[in-house]
Amino acid sequence: MAQLSExxxxxxxSATLAMxxxxxxxxxxxxxxxxxxxGEPDFNTPDHIKEAAKKAVDENYSxxxxxxxxxxxxxxxxxxxxxxxxxxxxxxxILVSNGAKQSVCNAIMALVNDGEEVVIPAPYWVSYPQMVxxxxxxxxxxxxxxxxxxxxxxxxxxxxxxxxxxMLILCSPSNPTGSVYSETELKGLAEVIRRHDDVxxxxxxxxxxxxxxxxxxxxxxxxxMKERSIIVNGxxxxxxxxxxxxxxxxAPEWIVKGCNxxxxxxxxxxxxxxxxxxxxxxxxxxxxxxxxRNAFKRRRDLIVGLAKDIPGLEVNEPEGAFYLxxxxxxxxxxxxxxxTIRTSTDLALFLLEDGHVATVAGxxxxxxxxxxMSYATSDDNIREAMSRIKNSLAKLK
Numbered sequence: 001m002a003q004l005s006e007x008x009x010x011x012x013x014s015a016t017l018a019m020x021x022x023x024x025x026x027x028x029x030x031x032x033x034x035x036x037x038x039g040e041p042d043f044n045t046p047d048h049i050k051e052a053a054k055k056a057v058d059e060n061y062s063x064x065x066x067x068x069x070x071x072x073x074x075x076x077x078x079x080x081x082x083x084x085x086x087x088x089x090x091x092x093x094i095l096v097s098n099g100a101k102q103s104v105c106n107a108i109m110a111l112v113n114d115g116e117e118v119v120i121p122a123p124y125w126v127s128y129p130q131m132v133x134x135x136x137x138x139x140x141x142x143x144x145x146x147x148x149x150x151x152x153x154x155x156x157x158x159x160x161x162x163x164x165x166x167m168l169i170l171c172s173p174s175n176p177t178g179s180v181y182s183e184t185e186l187k188g189l190a191e192v193i194r195r196h197d198d199v200x201x202x203x204x205x206x207x208x209x210x211x212x213x214x215x216x217x218x219x220x221x222x223x224x225m226k227e228r229s230i231i232v233n234g235x236x237x238x239x240x241x242x243x244x245x246x247x248x249x250x251a252p253e254w255i256v257k258g259c260n261x262x263x264x265x266x267x268x269x270x271x272x273x274x275x276x277x278x279x280x281x282x283x284x285x286x287x288x289x290x291x292x293r294n295a296f297k298r299r300r301d302l303i304v305g306l307a308k309d310i311p312g313l314e315v316n317e318p319e320g321a322f323y324l325x326x327x328x329x330x331x332x333x334x335x336x337x338x339x340t341i342r343t344s345t346d347l348a349l350f351l352l353e354d355g356h357v358a359t360v361a362g363x364x365x366x367x368x369x370x371x372x373m374s375y376a377t378s379d380d381n382i383r384e385a386m387s388r389i390k391n392s393l394a395k396l397k
Contacts, residue, residue, distance in 0.1 A: 015364030023358035052280030065269035069096025076282040100234035100247030110258040112137040122366030150177035154188040173207040178318020209238035306386035334396035355392035
Protein backbone atom coordinates (compact mmCIF):
# COMPACT_ATOMS: atom_id res chain seq x y z
CA MET A 1 0.00 0.00 0.00
CA ALA A 2 1.29 3.47 -0.88
CA GLN A 3 2.16 5.34 2.31
CA LEU A 4 3.82 8.65 3.09
CA SER A 5 6.70 8.85 5.55
CA GLU A 6 6.05 9.23 9.28
CA UNK A 7 8.04 12.46 9.08
CA UNK A 8 5.51 13.94 6.69
CA UNK A 9 2.55 12.56 8.59
CA UNK A 10 3.65 14.57 11.64
CA UNK A 11 3.00 17.81 9.78
CA UNK A 12 -0.22 19.79 9.42
CA UNK A 13 -1.13 21.77 6.29
CA SER A 14 -0.64 25.54 6.43
CA ALA A 15 -3.92 27.12 7.55
CA THR A 16 -3.01 30.47 6.03
CA LEU A 17 -2.38 28.95 2.62
CA ALA A 18 -5.53 26.84 2.91
CA MET A 19 -7.74 29.87 3.60
CA UNK A 20 -6.12 31.82 0.77
CA UNK A 21 -6.76 28.90 -1.57
CA UNK A 22 -10.41 28.63 -0.48
CA UNK A 23 -10.99 32.34 -1.06
CA UNK A 24 -9.31 32.02 -4.46
CA UNK A 25 -11.69 29.22 -5.41
CA UNK A 26 -14.68 31.38 -4.43
CA UNK A 27 -13.32 34.26 -6.52
CA UNK A 28 -12.98 31.89 -9.47
CA UNK A 29 -16.71 31.21 -9.10
CA UNK A 30 -17.43 34.92 -9.48
CA UNK A 31 -17.89 35.66 -5.76
CA UNK A 32 -16.55 39.05 -4.62
CA UNK A 33 -14.20 37.96 -1.82
CA UNK A 34 -11.92 40.38 0.01
CA UNK A 35 -8.83 38.40 0.97
CA UNK A 36 -7.41 39.47 4.34
CA UNK A 37 -5.70 36.13 4.94
CA UNK A 38 -2.50 36.73 2.99
CA GLY A 39 0.72 37.71 4.73
CA GLU A 40 2.35 39.75 2.00
CA PRO A 41 2.55 43.43 1.09
CA ASP A 42 0.20 44.58 -1.66
CA PHE A 43 2.82 46.97 -3.04
CA ASN A 44 4.92 46.23 -6.10
CA THR A 45 8.66 45.77 -5.76
CA PRO A 46 10.29 49.23 -6.10
CA ASP A 47 11.47 50.06 -9.62
CA HIS A 48 15.15 50.51 -8.75
CA ILE A 49 15.24 46.97 -7.37
CA LYS A 50 13.58 45.58 -10.50
CA GLU A 51 16.11 47.47 -12.62
CA ALA A 52 18.94 45.80 -10.71
CA ALA A 53 17.41 42.42 -11.53
CA LYS A 54 17.14 43.31 -15.22
CA LYS A 55 20.77 44.35 -15.21
CA ALA A 56 21.71 41.05 -13.58
CA VAL A 57 19.98 39.17 -16.37
CA ASP A 58 21.83 41.22 -18.97
CA GLU A 59 25.10 40.55 -17.16
CA ASN A 60 24.39 36.81 -17.26
CA TYR A 61 23.82 36.09 -13.59
CA SER A 62 22.23 32.87 -14.72
CA UNK A 63 24.46 30.24 -13.13
CA UNK A 64 24.58 28.56 -9.76
CA UNK A 65 25.58 30.92 -6.99
CA UNK A 66 27.70 29.87 -4.00
CA UNK A 67 25.64 27.93 -1.47
CA UNK A 68 25.70 30.73 1.16
CA UNK A 69 24.97 33.41 -1.43
CA UNK A 70 27.12 35.91 -3.31
CA UNK A 71 29.73 37.57 -1.13
CA UNK A 72 28.60 41.02 -2.33
CA UNK A 73 25.12 40.39 -0.97
CA UNK A 74 26.45 38.98 2.29
CA UNK A 75 28.66 42.04 2.70
CA UNK A 76 25.62 44.26 2.05
CA UNK A 77 23.80 42.40 4.85
CA UNK A 78 26.83 42.83 7.12
CA UNK A 79 26.71 46.60 6.47
CA UNK A 80 22.95 46.68 7.11
CA UNK A 81 23.34 44.91 10.45
CA UNK A 82 26.08 47.32 11.52
CA UNK A 83 24.39 50.50 10.35
CA UNK A 84 20.83 49.72 11.43
CA UNK A 85 21.32 47.37 14.38
CA UNK A 86 24.78 48.14 15.73
CA UNK A 87 25.78 44.50 15.27
CA UNK A 88 29.20 43.38 14.03
CA UNK A 89 29.20 40.35 11.74
CA UNK A 90 31.42 39.08 8.94
CA UNK A 91 30.34 37.61 5.61
CA UNK A 92 31.21 34.16 7.00
CA UNK A 93 28.50 34.66 9.62
CA ILE A 94 25.78 35.22 7.01
CA LEU A 95 23.91 32.55 5.05
CA VAL A 96 21.45 33.58 2.32
CA SER A 97 18.59 31.18 1.62
CA ASN A 98 15.48 30.74 -0.51
CA GLY A 99 13.35 32.98 1.67
CA ALA A 100 13.32 33.58 5.42
CA LYS A 101 11.10 30.51 5.77
CA GLN A 102 14.01 28.30 4.69
CA SER A 103 16.30 30.29 6.98
CA VAL A 104 14.10 29.42 9.98
CA CYS A 105 13.92 25.78 8.97
CA ASN A 106 17.69 25.60 8.38
CA ALA A 107 18.42 26.86 11.89
CA ILE A 108 15.97 24.47 13.54
CA MET A 109 17.19 21.47 11.53
CA ALA A 110 20.82 22.34 12.24
CA LEU A 111 20.48 22.77 16.02
CA VAL A 112 17.60 20.61 17.28
CA ASN A 113 18.05 16.90 17.95
CA ASP A 114 15.35 14.24 18.33
CA GLY A 115 13.46 14.79 21.55
CA GLU A 116 14.91 18.22 22.29
CA GLU A 117 12.49 21.01 23.15
CA VAL A 118 11.87 24.33 21.42
CA VAL A 119 9.98 26.99 23.35
CA ILE A 120 7.44 28.83 21.18
CA PRO A 121 5.30 31.70 22.48
CA ALA A 122 1.67 31.53 21.37
CA PRO A 123 0.28 33.11 19.26
CA TYR A 124 2.93 31.91 16.82
CA TRP A 125 3.51 31.79 13.10
CA VAL A 126 1.86 28.59 11.90
CA SER A 127 5.06 26.98 10.58
CA TYR A 128 7.20 27.13 13.74
CA PRO A 129 5.79 24.05 15.52
CA GLN A 130 5.65 22.12 12.25
CA MET A 131 9.33 22.80 11.53
CA VAL A 132 10.26 21.68 15.05
CA UNK A 133 8.34 18.44 14.52
CA UNK A 134 10.05 17.96 11.16
CA UNK A 135 13.40 18.15 12.97
CA UNK A 136 12.24 15.54 15.49
CA UNK A 137 11.98 18.14 18.24
CA UNK A 138 9.18 18.84 20.69
CA UNK A 139 7.34 22.20 20.57
CA UNK A 140 6.77 23.64 24.06
CA UNK A 141 4.08 26.30 23.85
CA UNK A 142 3.88 29.29 26.20
CA UNK A 143 0.49 30.97 26.07
CA UNK A 144 0.60 34.76 25.90
CA UNK A 145 -2.91 35.90 25.20
CA UNK A 146 -4.74 39.14 24.53
CA UNK A 147 -4.61 40.29 28.15
CA UNK A 148 -0.79 40.45 28.12
CA UNK A 149 -0.59 41.96 24.65
CA UNK A 150 0.51 38.60 23.22
CA UNK A 151 4.01 38.79 24.80
CA UNK A 152 5.58 36.27 27.17
CA UNK A 153 7.18 37.27 30.47
CA UNK A 154 10.60 36.21 31.81
CA UNK A 155 8.79 34.21 34.49
CA UNK A 156 6.88 32.23 31.86
CA UNK A 157 10.08 31.57 29.92
CA UNK A 158 11.94 30.40 33.02
CA UNK A 159 9.11 28.01 33.89
CA UNK A 160 9.14 26.51 30.38
CA UNK A 161 12.86 25.74 30.22
CA UNK A 162 13.96 22.20 31.07
CA UNK A 163 17.23 20.28 30.64
CA UNK A 164 15.92 19.31 27.19
CA UNK A 165 15.39 22.90 25.99
CA UNK A 166 17.47 23.81 22.96
CA MET A 167 15.89 26.96 21.55
CA LEU A 168 13.44 29.81 22.01
CA ILE A 169 11.75 31.14 18.87
CA LEU A 170 10.96 34.82 19.19
CA CYS A 171 9.16 36.81 16.49
CA SER A 172 9.17 40.59 16.89
CA PRO A 173 7.36 42.38 15.33
CA SER A 174 5.02 39.43 15.51
CA ASN A 175 3.08 37.44 13.00
CA PRO A 176 0.13 37.07 13.74
CA THR A 177 -0.36 39.75 16.42
CA GLY A 178 1.78 42.73 15.43
CA SER A 179 3.15 42.90 18.99
CA VAL A 180 6.68 44.28 19.42
CA TYR A 181 9.03 43.46 22.30
CA SER A 182 10.61 46.57 23.83
CA GLU A 183 14.30 46.74 24.75
CA THR A 184 13.38 46.31 28.41
CA GLU A 185 11.25 43.24 27.68
CA LEU A 186 14.01 41.68 25.57
CA LYS A 187 16.55 42.28 28.33
CA GLY A 188 14.29 40.40 30.73
CA LEU A 189 14.09 37.40 28.39
CA ALA A 190 17.84 37.56 27.69
CA GLU A 191 18.57 37.41 31.41
CA VAL A 192 16.72 34.10 31.57
CA ILE A 193 18.47 32.67 28.49
CA ARG A 194 21.92 33.56 29.83
CA ARG A 195 21.23 31.45 32.93
CA HIS A 196 20.84 28.32 30.78
CA ASP A 197 23.81 27.01 28.85
CA ASP A 198 23.19 25.66 25.34
CA VAL A 199 19.84 27.41 24.90
CA UNK A 200 19.69 29.58 21.78
CA UNK A 201 17.27 32.21 20.51
CA UNK A 202 15.99 32.15 16.96
CA UNK A 203 15.04 35.80 16.46
CA UNK A 204 12.66 36.08 13.51
CA UNK A 205 12.92 39.76 12.56
CA UNK A 206 11.38 39.61 9.08
CA UNK A 207 8.96 42.44 9.99
CA UNK A 208 11.75 44.63 11.41
CA UNK A 209 11.07 47.59 9.15
CA UNK A 210 7.28 47.50 9.56
CA UNK A 211 7.56 48.81 13.09
CA UNK A 212 5.57 51.78 14.40
CA UNK A 213 7.41 52.24 17.71
CA UNK A 214 10.22 54.33 16.23
CA UNK A 215 12.98 51.76 16.65
CA UNK A 216 13.54 48.03 16.27
CA UNK A 217 15.43 46.21 19.01
CA UNK A 218 17.18 42.90 18.36
CA UNK A 219 17.83 40.51 21.23
CA UNK A 220 21.25 39.85 19.65
CA UNK A 221 22.28 43.40 20.56
CA UNK A 222 21.95 42.71 24.29
CA UNK A 223 25.15 41.92 26.15
CA UNK A 224 26.05 38.22 25.99
CA MET A 225 23.34 37.36 23.47
CA LYS A 226 25.00 37.69 20.05
CA GLU A 227 26.72 34.31 20.41
CA ARG A 228 23.41 32.78 21.54
CA SER A 229 21.24 34.28 18.78
CA ILE A 230 20.33 33.34 15.23
CA ILE A 231 18.82 36.37 13.50
CA VAL A 232 16.45 35.60 10.62
CA ASN A 233 15.54 38.37 8.22
CA GLY A 234 15.12 39.05 4.51
CA UNK A 235 13.72 41.32 1.85
CA UNK A 236 10.19 39.97 1.48
CA UNK A 237 8.20 42.29 3.76
CA UNK A 238 10.23 45.52 3.90
CA UNK A 239 10.82 45.74 0.14
CA UNK A 240 7.67 43.97 -1.13
CA UNK A 241 9.77 41.12 -2.53
CA UNK A 242 7.90 38.03 -1.32
CA UNK A 243 8.19 36.21 -4.65
CA UNK A 244 11.92 36.86 -5.00
CA UNK A 245 12.58 34.35 -2.20
CA UNK A 246 15.58 35.84 -0.40
CA UNK A 247 16.11 35.46 3.34
CA UNK A 248 19.17 35.09 5.53
CA UNK A 249 20.51 34.15 8.93
CA UNK A 250 23.17 36.03 10.88
CA ALA A 251 24.70 33.78 13.52
CA PRO A 252 27.95 32.46 15.00
CA GLU A 253 30.10 31.01 12.23
CA TRP A 254 29.82 27.41 13.47
CA ILE A 255 26.03 27.59 13.17
CA VAL A 256 26.26 29.20 9.72
CA LYS A 257 28.62 26.44 8.59
CA GLY A 258 26.13 23.82 9.78
CA CYS A 259 23.25 25.49 7.96
CA ASN A 260 25.43 25.86 4.87
CA UNK A 261 26.15 22.13 4.94
CA UNK A 262 22.43 21.39 5.20
CA UNK A 263 21.41 23.85 2.49
CA UNK A 264 24.10 22.53 0.17
CA UNK A 265 22.41 19.15 0.18
CA UNK A 266 18.82 20.11 -0.50
CA UNK A 267 18.58 23.45 -2.34
CA UNK A 268 22.10 24.90 -2.79
CA UNK A 269 22.30 28.66 -3.28
CA UNK A 270 19.27 30.90 -3.85
CA UNK A 271 18.29 32.46 -7.17
CA UNK A 272 21.20 34.43 -8.65
CA UNK A 273 19.07 37.24 -10.12
CA UNK A 274 17.08 37.61 -6.90
CA UNK A 275 20.31 38.01 -4.96
CA UNK A 276 21.40 40.93 -7.13
CA UNK A 277 17.98 42.51 -6.62
CA UNK A 278 18.31 42.04 -2.85
CA UNK A 279 21.77 43.58 -2.92
CA UNK A 280 20.27 46.67 -4.56
CA UNK A 281 17.53 46.74 -1.92
CA UNK A 282 20.07 46.88 0.90
CA UNK A 283 22.55 49.27 -0.73
CA UNK A 284 20.17 51.82 -2.27
CA UNK A 285 17.96 54.53 -0.78
CA UNK A 286 15.62 53.28 1.95
CA UNK A 287 12.95 55.85 1.10
CA UNK A 288 10.68 53.13 -0.33
CA UNK A 289 10.77 51.28 3.00
CA UNK A 290 9.66 54.39 4.87
CA UNK A 291 6.87 55.07 2.37
CA UNK A 292 5.45 51.56 2.72
CA ARG A 293 5.76 51.65 6.51
CA ASN A 294 3.86 54.94 6.64
CA ALA A 295 1.11 53.46 4.48
CA PHE A 296 0.86 50.40 6.74
CA LYS A 297 0.69 52.63 9.82
CA ARG A 298 -2.17 54.61 8.29
CA ARG A 299 -3.97 51.37 7.50
CA ARG A 300 -3.29 50.09 11.02
CA ASP A 301 -4.97 53.15 12.47
CA LEU A 302 -7.89 52.74 10.07
CA ILE A 303 -8.57 49.06 10.76
CA VAL A 304 -8.14 49.41 14.52
CA GLY A 305 -10.69 52.22 14.60
CA LEU A 306 -13.18 50.26 12.52
CA ALA A 307 -12.68 47.05 14.52
CA LYS A 308 -13.22 48.83 17.83
CA ASP A 309 -16.60 49.93 16.46
CA ILE A 310 -17.76 46.30 16.15
CA PRO A 311 -19.60 45.09 19.28
CA GLY A 312 -18.12 41.91 20.73
CA LEU A 313 -14.60 42.27 19.34
CA GLU A 314 -11.73 43.05 21.72
CA VAL A 315 -8.97 44.92 19.91
CA ASN A 316 -5.43 45.88 20.84
CA GLU A 317 -3.22 48.24 18.87
CA PRO A 318 -0.49 46.37 16.96
CA GLU A 319 2.91 48.04 17.09
CA GLY A 320 4.28 46.43 13.94
CA ALA A 321 3.75 44.08 10.98
CA PHE A 322 0.44 44.37 9.09
CA TYR A 323 -1.93 42.16 11.07
CA LEU A 324 -4.80 42.70 13.47
CA UNK A 325 -5.55 39.84 15.87
CA UNK A 326 -8.84 40.66 17.64
CA UNK A 327 -10.36 38.52 20.35
CA UNK A 328 -13.67 37.07 19.20
CA UNK A 329 -14.65 34.59 21.93
CA UNK A 330 -17.74 36.62 22.87
CA UNK A 331 -19.36 35.15 19.73
CA UNK A 332 -18.78 31.53 20.77
CA UNK A 333 -22.09 29.72 21.22
CA UNK A 334 -24.00 32.11 18.94
CA UNK A 335 -25.73 31.03 15.73
CA UNK A 336 -27.21 32.25 12.47
CA UNK A 337 -28.86 30.38 9.60
CA UNK A 338 -27.50 26.99 10.58
CA UNK A 339 -24.03 28.28 11.48
CA THR A 340 -23.06 27.83 15.13
CA ILE A 341 -19.83 29.46 16.25
CA ARG A 342 -17.91 27.21 18.62
CA THR A 343 -14.35 28.09 17.66
CA SER A 344 -12.41 30.79 15.84
CA THR A 345 -12.26 28.40 12.89
CA ASP A 346 -16.07 28.39 12.78
CA LEU A 347 -16.01 32.19 12.90
CA ALA A 348 -13.48 32.51 10.06
CA LEU A 349 -15.50 30.16 7.87
CA PHE A 350 -18.69 32.08 8.69
CA LEU A 351 -17.09 35.40 7.73
CA LEU A 352 -15.92 33.86 4.47
CA GLU A 353 -19.25 32.25 3.56
CA ASP A 354 -21.58 34.99 4.83
CA GLY A 355 -19.49 38.17 4.53
CA HIS A 356 -17.14 37.04 1.76
CA VAL A 357 -14.10 38.17 3.75
CA ALA A 358 -11.17 35.75 4.09
CA THR A 359 -9.42 35.79 7.48
CA VAL A 360 -7.46 33.11 9.36
CA ALA A 361 -8.64 31.42 12.54
CA GLY A 362 -6.54 31.89 15.66
CA UNK A 363 -6.55 28.14 16.26
CA UNK A 364 -3.87 27.87 13.57
CA UNK A 365 -1.67 30.30 15.50
CA UNK A 366 -2.10 28.67 18.89
CA UNK A 367 -4.75 31.09 20.18
CA UNK A 368 -8.30 29.74 19.85
CA UNK A 369 -9.93 32.98 21.02
CA UNK A 370 -8.77 35.29 18.23
CA UNK A 371 -8.53 35.52 14.45
CA UNK A 372 -6.07 37.21 12.10
CA MET A 373 -6.76 39.87 9.51
CA SER A 374 -4.08 41.27 7.21
CA TYR A 375 -4.40 44.97 6.44
CA ALA A 376 -1.86 44.73 3.60
CA THR A 377 -4.55 45.90 1.23
CA SER A 378 -6.10 49.18 0.10
CA ASP A 379 -7.97 51.57 2.39
CA ASP A 380 -11.14 50.95 0.37
CA ASN A 381 -10.80 47.19 0.82
CA ILE A 382 -10.27 47.64 4.55
CA ARG A 383 -13.40 49.78 4.88
CA GLU A 384 -15.52 47.40 2.83
CA ALA A 385 -14.18 44.30 4.59
CA MET A 386 -14.81 45.71 8.05
CA SER A 387 -18.32 46.76 7.04
CA ARG A 388 -19.02 43.22 5.86
CA ILE A 389 -17.56 41.71 9.03
CA LYS A 390 -19.65 44.04 11.21
CA ASN A 391 -22.82 43.14 9.34
CA SER A 392 -22.12 39.40 9.48
CA LEU A 393 -21.27 39.38 13.16
CA ALA A 394 -24.43 41.36 13.96
CA LYS A 395 -26.46 38.41 12.62
CA LEU A 396 -25.10 36.05 15.30
CA LYS A 397 -27.48 35.67 18.23
